[in-house]
Amino acid sequence: MTMQDESDRKYRAPALEKGLDVLELLSSHGRPMTPSQMSVELGRSVSELFRMIQVLEFRHYIEATPDGYRPTNRLFSLGxxxxxxxxxxxxxxxxxxxxxxxxxxxxxxxxxxxxxxxxxxxxxxxxxxxxxxxxxxxxxxxxxxxxxxxxxxxxxxxxxxxxxxxxxxxxxxxxxxxxxxxxxxxxxxxxxxxxxxxxxxxxxxxxxxxxxxxxxxxxxxxxxxxxxxxxxxxxxxxxxxxxxxxxxxxxxxxxx
Structure with missing residues (x-):
């Protein structure tokens, strides 16, 4: 998101944005990631991301693997x-x-x-x-x-x-x-x-x-x-x- 985009925003939804950050990161990364790795990439604490990860997994947008979390095909199916x-x-x-x-x-x-x-x-x-x-x-x-x-x-x-x-x-x-x-x-x-x-x-x-x-x-x-x-x-x-x-x-x- 550009600085101009940020200045034009009227509303913010921090929790939603954290969840979207997780989805976008996992989608672009190409391989599973652990919560600790996500924390480093996103500059957020593990505890800050924990709820987002749990909800995304419960709603089947991401899934756990032995190597970490990865996106499911749910967003693809919606698209x-x-x-x-x-x-x-x-x-x-x-x-x-x-x-x-x-x-x-x-x-x-x-x-x-x-x-x-x-x-x-x-x-x-x-x-x-x-x-x-x-x-x-x-x-x-x-x-x-x-x-x-x-x-x-x-x-x-x-x-x-x-x-x-x-x-x-x-x-x-x-x-x-x-x-x-x-x-x-x-x-x-x-x-x-x-x-x-x-x-x-x-x-x-x-x-x-x-x-x-x-x-x-x-x-x-x-x-x-x-x-x-x-x-x-x-x-x-x-x-x-x-x-x-x-x-x-x-x-x-x-x-x-």
């Missing part, structure tokens, strides 16, 4: 009930089912959120072997294959906003590589690269376009196996046809 996201998933899921059937691979629908990507829908491989991640999975936009298209295919205004978020977090050389790779991905119209997260998986990613910018990506984490219905080149073509169909579907929804 999914909003009309724009619901329209995207409703339009995409039938096409994603066809894609999974045709390729015998899983697929994921991904959207950007600030400086991260988040998986909002998935279809499992209909075969015996496949790779998928949980709904609500997040990763830094600069490290994700989808992140290349979320910058490269974005409008000028969105690129400026994303740069402002990334520049305080990464050094100039890392950002320069990201921007160059993103421009190359946009020019190509897709991403095809070995996963740096799971051995033996090749990320196939294509953008779902809105009126003037990318609104989501569709990913096929391709695994070569005996039951594969088609090779990686054919799977990429199925994927690109799927994003064209979803883009057209979303265009029809926005005009309805």
């Amino acid at each position: 999914m009930t909003q009309a724009p996201v619901k329209s995207l998933t409703e339009g995409a899921l039938p096409i994603m089912r066809d894609l999974a059937r045709d390729t015998v691979q899983s697929c994921h629908l991904v959207v950007p959120t600030e400086d991260q990507i988040v998986v909002i829908a998935r279809i499992e491989s209909p075969g015996d072997l496949g790779y998928s991640v949980r709904l609500g999975y997040r990763r830094s936009i600069i490290d994700a294959s989808s992140g290349l298209l979320f910058y490269g295919c974005a409008s000028d205004r969105t690129q400026v906003a994303l740069k402002a978020r990334l520049e305080p977090l990464y050094d100039a050389d890392r950002l320069a590589r990201y921007y160059a790779d993103a421009e190359a991905a946009a020019a190509q119209g897709f991403v095809r690269r070995a996963s740096d997260f799971v051995m033996g998986v090749t990320d196939l990613v294509a953008p779902i376009m809105g009126a003037d910018s990318v609104i989501a990506t569709l990913i096929t984490p391709y695994i070569q196996h005996a039951g594969a219905a088609c090779d990686i080149d054919a799977s990429l073509e199925y994927l690109r046809a799927a994003v064209r169909a979803i883009s057209a579907e979303m265009s029809g929804m926005s005009q309805a």
Whole structure:
């Protein structure tokens, strides 16, 4: 929150703000945190945070693990009930089912959120072997294959906003590589690269376009196996046809 935002505020709710601070911290941290770690990061005492943590756990916004507390998918589920996201998933899921059937691979629908990507829908491989991640999975936009298209295919205004978020977090050389790779991905119209997260998986990613910018990506984490219905080149073509169909579907929804 900026100083201008602080000066414009009419009301304060300290307890609510402490709870939101905990949620935002856990969501951005990427791994479980203990109350002591939260205390250090937020500059508040453990006793000050104790009630917030207990209430958030009782309401199922966070959960305890052996390593500390982590967010649940409750906020994600609430967000999914909003009309724009619901329209995207409703339009995409039938096409994603066809894609999974045709390729015998899983697929994921991904959207950007600030400086991260988040998986909002998935279809499992209909075969015996496949790779998928949980709904609500997040990763830094600069490290994700989808992140290349979320910058490269974005409008000028969105690129400026994303740069402002990334520049305080990464050094100039890392950002320069990201921007160059993103421009190359946009020019190509897709991403095809070995996963740096799971051995033996090749990320196939294509953008779902809105009126003037990318609104989501569709990913096929391709695994070569005996039951594969088609090779990686054919799977990429199925994927690109799927994003064209979803883009057209979303265009029809926005005009309805």
